[in-house]
Amino acid sequence: MTDLSKLSLHELTLNEPGRPKAPAIAEATDSHRRQGRQLAAIHRHYLMEMAQIGAVLARIEAGNAPPDKLKQIVLSLDMAENFRVFGSLCGRECQVLKFHHDIESADIFPRIEAAGGGRFREIVAKLKAEHEVVHEVIMRLSHAAHVLSEDTSKTNFDEAAAMFRKLEVVVRSHFGYEETELAEAIRYYLGAI
Template structure:
């Protein structure tokens, strides 16, 4: 695993141009493709959770509330458990996203790679490298949210919001790549997820 902790936030990006294409699975049927698209449904759930955080940030940016009221705003949302259970804005959503990636890396990716006879090795390697970027951004967002909770200044809000937007951008891009390149293989080799 690479140490990304010293890289500037702007450098924590995905090299989309270097993404390898997955080979087709000639024996895959439409049924397999539908099964493989279940991954997209899981991803939509994570993106919905992230949209709740984005809504809180938008309220503060629109001056509907000040950064020092962030905790009360979040507590009024369904995300209230984040602060109670995890003490931060990112809380459960970030832990669940990390867990999702851990499952993919430890189970789904190796199974697809093995079943495909290594045909998906490059795609899987790229997806795992992208997971590292996502995880570093999760760590940074968690830290920024903790700092913001301690000192709800405009400067700390901007840092948390900037980090969140970077995470959201990276996650959307990563999910799109994963869904596009692996749906057919997941459906064919794993049957469903």
């Protein structure tokens, strides 16, 4: 396994062309697929909060808000309250997203893999590998945000903004892949999540 901490931000990728496709489930119905898209609703919450942070970054870059405004906005988000419930505001990793991924990796993915007779093994392995990339970017963003909170210089702001943008791109791509490839399997094999 590659030590992701040694890679540059540019090198942290999801290898989208290498993503395997989920096998079709012949018995799955349109109802299974629609209900299986419940995962997208969970993901939308995270993406809405990321969009709020992105809007604040744009305002700061345009000179319409000081860099320390970012910390205030981030602390007011629902995600921040969830972080506090789980222990700390981002500690080394964004706890809520990590918790979401941990549930998928420890429970949902193995259940789909087992129920599908191993037909989803490659999909599950790829999704878990993508979780590792997401977590690495989160750790780097957490560090950059801490540095920014200590010193709101343009250099530190630019570093945190670059980390955030990378996280947003990676998370959007990962969520889209997961939602597409597991839409049938989630409802068909698990009943509901």
